[in-house]
Amino acid sequence: MTVPFTTDSLVRDIVNEAPKTSDIFKKYRIDFCCGGNTPLSTAVNGKRVELNELMEELTTVYESSEQSDDMAIWTNSSSEDIIQHIIERYHRPLDEELHSLSPYVTKVARVHGENHSELLNVFQLFNELKKELLEHTEKEEATSLPLLLSLEDPQTENREEIIATIRELEKEHDHAGDILKQLREITNDFTPPADACGTYRLVYKRLEMLEGDTFMHVHLENNILFPRYI
Structure with a gap:
């Protein structure tokens, strides 16, 4: 091969x-x-x-x-199908996971933060990421992705302005990626300490899964969808 x-x-x-x-x-x-x-x-x-x-x-x-x-499948799919896939496979589960995980992150930071100060940073970074991603996905669905599809019509006006909005999405992706990299760094690759309780370990495991889904989500947009128009 x-x-x-x-x-x-x-x-x-x-x-x-x-x-x-x-x-x-x-x-x-x-x-x-x-x-x-x-x-x-x-x-x-x-x-x-x-x-x-x-x-x-x-x-x-x-x-x-x-x-x-x-x-590999989505590289050959229509933009409309890709966007629907993004919403169903990534946006909806992301919204649910951010809200579900939030109380666990808060609890672990409150209970174990005194002995593991990095958890206070995890709490701050997670809430920054949560706010960033929820606002980002809402904006994508309401305005940015429909505008992106409008570029398929050669008669569409303000093309440069629309492309600028997509560039802004890429910057927001960069910011979310930076937060996730910081989370991985301060958690030692999401490795819980020996004295970690079950909830502590659960938080780290779910943060790592959140990282993986977010990276694939961003890859699908940045490297498959957006280059069709930019």
Whole structure:
């Protein structure tokens, strides 16, 4: 099997070809969504992995993965279908998870924050992320994504203004990505301490799952949907 990427391929293109490679990039803290427009050879700079070693891992994942993966399907779907998928697969579950997880984050910070001061930062960062993402998804559905679809009509006016709104979405994605990176850093890759209770461990596990879903959500928009118009 010929691998369709090289060390010069963009990180986002590798994930488009084989979505399961996102797990490898996440393991080495290589940004494949907001910073996905970076050659693999450059992305490894400063990371705890050698380029050849990373290529071997990516190749293994590619060769063992089925090409019916979610992201591979959406690269060939209409923009309308992609947007509906984003709303149903990411926006709705995200809204539910942010509201459901919030009281657990608050409880863990209150009960364990005195002995584990990083939990106070987790509390602050989570609430910043929650506010950011809820406002962002609401704006996307109400205005930004419908405006994006209007660009398919060559008679649409104010095209540059519409594109500017999409650029603003990308900046908001960057901000959310930065918060998630900070959360991963201060939680030692979402690793709970030995004395962590069940709720403490639950919070870390769900934060890591939230990170994974958010990164794939942003990748779908930044690297598959938006480039069709920008």
